[in-house]
Amino acid sequence: MSFEQEGRKGNLAKGWLKWGNYTSELDSSISHSGKYAAQIISHSSGDSFGSVAYNIPANLDGKSITLKGFMKIEDVKDGFAGLLLRIDGGGTSLAFNNMQNKGVKGTKAWTEYSITLKYPANAETIYLGGILTGKGKAWFDDFELIIDEKNIEELKNVYPANKDNEFDNGSKVDFPVIDKKLVNDLNLLGKIWGLLKYTHPAIQKGKYHWDYELLRVLPKYLETQNVTERDQLLINWIDKLGTVKKCRQCPEMKSDAFLSPDLSWIKNSNMGARLKKKLIFIFNNRYQGKHFYIKMGQSAGKPKFLHENPYADMPYPDEGFRLLALYRYWNMIEYFYPYRNVMDKNWDQVLKEYIPKFINAKSELKYELAALQIIGDVQDTHANLWGGADKINDLRGHFYPPFHVRFIEEKLVVTDYYNPELKEVARLKIGDIITQINNRPVEAIVDSLKPYYPASNNAARLRNMSQDLLRSDKDEISIQYKSSDKNRKKELVLYKKDSLNYYSRYRKGDQKSHKMLDDNIGYINLESIKQSDVKTIKKTFKDTKGIIIDIRNYPSAFVPFSLGSFFVSSSTPFAKFTYGSVQTPGEFAFTKDISLSPSSQAYHGKVVVIVNEFTQSQAEYTAMAFKVGKRTTIIGNTTAGADGNISTIMLPGGLKTVISGVGVYYPDDTPTQRIGIEPNIKVNPTIEGIRKGKDELLNKAIDIINN
Known part of the structure; x- marks a missing residue:
């Protein structure tokens, strides 16, 4: 978290990001310590902001988090300067402070400031840095991050894995020509590497930097001439990790599991009996304690991937790190993606398909495209390259x-x-x-x-x-x-x-969340709804002929229960989840049904819910809740088919993607993923309607209520 190493573009230090549209760069003439500080200079109008930020995975537990740093400012006015600390998780900001309430402005010499926030249990990413709004200049230096009164570097080094830095500057792996035999061998290695990552006690205790252990074994693995040599190398590699003891508390695989781990690749491979037996033994006696690389979040078993270095300082990773990216992603999907059973492709075959694509990606752009393509094979609207796709954007x-x-x-x-x-x-x-x-x-x-x-x-x-x-x-x-x-x-x-x-x-609706239409029909736009609106809506619309709920948007508040309760007269199940397991990676089981409890006074009019392809994730879950009302009709066209809270995945090169981390199903086990919320009545907009400025879906909803 210093500015002493110049970035690849020379304007910011290694790993630092620029936000906003002010000038953000290194300054070698002014610093608090060392050679450089980060400088932000406003543009002449001063009507925007600039920020420098650094992000790290939220891999450490704690109750509070503090950012300390030194700041110097010059002629700051019509705004403020401050440190910035933001904690993200589940695709949203969980905690945030940028010192706006301090109102630091004017001209001040180097001064140390600090921000303290509660550390959220479901934190995934920590952003820290400095910000300038309005006019002026600001310099930042010597940041320090503290969790529960301990410096994050001190906490990080509790694990031996975090002290391994042998491959920080590259993998040192040279691949021969990629032929069919090598692809088959690398396919096997990737699956063994993933199985050990999520089950072997020594790895899950953080004793080994598992990324770097792959890079250590790869050169020797590439030199093996036959199956016997290959198997012996793998056996020696596994044995070096230490003895796996018989597990007395390992749970049996659930007989009623919705999805179970697929270890058929071990049986079907050309490995010798000794290696096969060793891998099966490790899985059957898999680690049951606190895991270094994975834990389940609070949201119905959403996976949280820990200690996954994004290697953001190598935007175009070398061949070894590109193969690592593929192995990492494939195994995360294999063991912790709740919808691996609804993909069109056989995921077991995907790893083999992409090995040559990743290794032979001869430019940063081709690497990003290869990553984007395998992300597409998961067939999840949540998934995309949400960060690091610079060359694709260009x-x-x-x-x-x-x-x-x-x-x-x-x-x-x-x-x-x-x-x-x-x-x-x-x-x-x-x-x-x-x-x-x-x-x-x-x-x-x-x-x-x-x-x-x-x-x-x-x-x-x-x-x-x-x-x-x-x-x-x-x-x-x-x-x-x-x-x-x-x-x-x-x-x-x-x-x-x-x-x-x-x-x-994306902002199609009125700013107001609800209004009365003609013919005594209520209209609710979830795009701008607030929890405080729900009570008013129930009171205002209780005697209407019907209510139209527009979810062609992303709801601004979570209202499936508070508003959905208005449309049922008894406890009514509308959904259930599947949850994964760190104790048995690859296993998913159903939760109990999720139900709506009725309000004190149920609504007796018709309810029409409008959806379309912009209805996604929380919007789809909300539609599921409203759908169980006895007088509810869903109209529109296919929704996005991406239901369930998201989990973040970081890949080498600073690539960021996500997956739907929780499986969302109807009570009868029907999935919503890919299918979406199917309308009772399909209504698609027409070109003629667009030309005439008609909202054909809204008109249809009014017609249903009136007729």
Whole structure:
């Protein structure tokens, strides 16, 4: 957490990130100690912010967390400067402080400041750094992170695994030509490495840096000439870890488990009997204590992956680290992904398929694409490259069209403008159909890009793809489109994202969470709902003819129970979860049913819930709760099919992805993953409706209540 090592671009120290649009760079002329400090300089208008940040996995337990650091400021006004500490988990910020309440401004010499937060039990990532808002300059240096009054470096070094730094600067592994035999051998090694990682006592106690143990054994493994040599090397490797004692408390695998570990690869491999027996013994006597690499979170058994170094300082990892990335990801899915049974591909065969793709990825871009492609094979709309995909973003481009597009009736249709004033410049009308982009048919582009857009189903894939189809690395592209039944062609001017009201595409509803429509019909928009609104909604809408609940969005508050209770008259089950196991990796069992308890006064009118491909995750779970009401009708089109709280995965090169970490099912064991929430009545928007400015789904909901 110092600034003494220059980053690869020279503007920030190794591992540090830039947030905001102020100038953030190293300063060698001013520092608190050493040669460098981080400097943030506002732009002339001073109407934004700049920040430097460093992130580390939240691998250590504790009750409180403190960030200390030195800050120097000059002419700070119309804003503030401060240290920044943020704790994330489950895809959201759990705790945050940036010293805004201190109001530090003006000119001050080097001063030590500190921030203390409660340390959340389900923390996944810690962000620390400094921030400047308004006008002025700020310098930061000598950060220190403390958990329960102990420096994080001191806590980290409790485990021998964290003291191993042999491969910090590279794997030192040279691969020969990748042939079929080598792929088969590396496939076997990856599966053995993963099995040992999650079951062997010495590894799970943190005695070995398991990433680096792989890199140690790889050169010798690549030199083995036959099965006998290979097996003996593996046996010696395992024996060096220490004796595995007979486990007296290892649980039997559940006979009623929904998913069980698949160890058939051991039996089906060409390993000798001795090695097979050793691996089976280790699994049957697997470690049962506190695990170094995995624990289950509080959210119905969501996995939390611990001590997984992202190696962010090597954006293009070498061959050994690229193979490590593949092994890490494949085994996380194999043992802790609750939906591995609903993928189209046989996951057992996927590792072998990707070994040559990862090793032979000859550039940072090709490595990112290989990672994105295997993430896509998991078929989870939650999953994507949410961090570290710099080269993919460069490839897709940093210029955007002035309007939203969406697939309507399988056509790419202009649905709205980010900035209304750009409508006259672009000259395309709402409802116009884009047919070609740079002389390529839209259909052909979509087909070529499918492997690189992870999604549970095609509706979600097209939703995500539509955001990027008109992106470019140039500020102008050629398009052909159909307008007023005439084919037209033009050069479309594109814009930087920060000049557009880009995220308006996700904010479709009114700012107010509820209102009364004509004919005594209540309307609720979950996009802006607050828990405090629920009581008012129940009182205001209790005597209405019907209620329409719009979930074509992501709810701003968690209301399945508080609002769902209004629509049932008795305790009503609507969902259940599957939860994984660190004691038996690969096993998933069902929880008890999750039920709604009725309010003191049940609603007796009709309820219509509107969903579409933007209905995802918490939105889908909320729709499940409302669906069990006896007078509820779900209308719309396919939802995103990604239900369940997310778990974060970090891969070498600083790549960040997530998975749906909890399996969500209906009480009759029907899954929601990939399928989504199936409407009782399918209603799709039409191009004609878009052109006329109609909300056809809302109109259908009103019609259902009135008729």
